[in-house]
Amino acid sequence: MSSSASIKQNSPKKPIFTRFLDAVEYLGNLLPHPITLFAIFCVAILVTSGIAGYFEVSVIDPRPEGASGRAADGMIHVVSLLNAEGLQRIVTSLVSNFVGFAPLGTVLVALLGVAIAEHSGLLSAAMRGMVMGASKRMVTVAIVFAGIISNTASELGYVVLIPLAAMMFHSLGRHPLAGLAAAFAGVSGGYSANLLIGTVDPLLSGITETAAQMLDPSYSVGPEANWYFMFVSTFFITIAGAFVTEKIVEPKLGKYNEEEAAEDLSNDSVGKLTDIEKKGLKFAGVAVLLVSAVLAWTVVPADGILRHPVTGEIAGSPFLRSIVAFIFIFFAIPGFVYGRVVGTMKNDRDVIDAMAKSMSSMGLYIVLVFFAAQFVAFFSWTNFGQVFAVGGASFLQNIGLTGPMLFFAFILMCGFINLMIGSASAQWAVTAPIFVPMLMLVGYAPETIQAAYRIGDSTTNIITPMMSYFGLILAVATRYMKNLGIGTLISTMLPYSVVFMVGWSLMFYIWVFLLGLPVGPGAETYYTP
Secondary structure, three states: OOHHHHHHHHOOOOOHHHHHHHHHHHHHHHOOOHHHHHHHHHHHHHHHHHHHHHOOOEEEOOOOOOOOOOOOOOEEEOOOOOOHHHHHHHHHHHHHHHHOOHHHHHHHHHHHHHHHHHHOOHHHHHHHHHHHOOOOOOHHHHHHHHHHHHHHHOOHHHHHHHHHHHHHHHHOOOOHHHHHHHHHHHHHHOOOOOOOOOOHHHHHHHHHHHHHOOOOOOOOOOOOOOHHHHHHHHHHHHHHHHHHHHHHHHHHHOOOOHHHOOOOOOOOOOOOOOHHHHHHHHHHHHHHHHHHHHHHHHHOOOOOOOOOOOOOOOOOOHHHHOHHHHHHHHHHHHHHHHHHHHOOOOOHHHHHHHHHHHHHOOHHHHHHHHHHHHHHHHHHHHOHHHHHHHHHHHHHHHHOOOOOHHHHHHHHHHHHHHOOOOOHHHHHHHHHHHHHHHHHHHOEOHHHHHHHHHHHHHHOHHHOOOOOOHHHHHHHHHHHOOOOOHHHHHHHHHHHHHHHHHHHHHHHHHHHHHOOOOOOOOOOOEOOO
């Protein structure tokens, strides 16, 4: 027998799950950059719209007669963009598609305020104070909770909290990878959960609104659309993440062996908050209370100036429609106060520099939005979204999958797609124009559909190498285990992904369908045309 045959015969066969992850990584690596992907999708829509238009593809319009946008013949026809009229529309609308894309302005404005709080050092100090101020008994809970809260400031949790959590566990004599895993689970696995409305909320709601308007041009989805559900989800993810860490992950890792480290860890200590940082946090806390009091004054009284001018209700009020502006204020003022106290911000120039640095880091996002905006516009012009939605809704009705169980399948599908398209906005920009109108036709409101999407998108972030910060997490992990590979990291995070997926989906079902609670202020569970 040849030596090569002998080696092949004696090679251990990889477990099914390992082979599955290898396949996901291979397929994910075959995908082009998300920006290139959107450009390809735009070209594909042009070609397929020309083919569908030539064959006069159409479906029956389910909207009642007289509804806005309904054709006289009662049909929805695919509109070809592969002609002179289509080319004219494309070139004349290129700029307006971009600047009118709902998530662009809202995210940039919200981020300006967050940037002040981040660059002044407020968010980092608050996070360190939260984690380091916890007792040894509660440190795991504090780390997962801090990870969830850090999502408000995007990359801060990845860059600051995850290395900090590993160092803290090591200093307590616990396995540092357990601390890393707990923080990673909170930051990325619980990505959509939060106590506050953050930058991801206007980003997703803008895409959802655009998709919903394919079916109902007057429909609007605000950044607060999922706030109730995501607020409560924060505590579920915190408890579930701490449970998995202490009952599954840490026992599996066992006692840490210092010899496994890639470097000397004798100086691996966690710096405590200084007196000036504590003073800054106190003054920032006072600023938060004052800002909150002013905002409450505008909506709590029955005659509050930001209540709805006609109904006097909070639903549909200027307050809710201006959430992005309040995110800016809520972070900018305490951030500047903290910066003044600790000396990181002394004048308006420092504030401007902080905002400018934040905007300079958004170059890739702006380029992505340009191509995503064209894709969404093309998809809407061709009526593909409505045709797919009607066809998909008819299919679901024919097989009888229109009840709440539909959402379990939807969440699983979103989680699977997320293994290969790690960006929440990129995935939703592709899938929302199809699934939002489709599930609206089955009878569900866009806010409910978006909440379900966020569960699927979040829970598999921690087990896909396609996640943008996965390489950074791996680099931090190898500091403590020099021979650690992607497979080890993914297998460590897998219990979190499974528990979050199952538990969060069940919580969604109980919250929405058993208790009948709204996922956000003024949000409906069911859609009625």
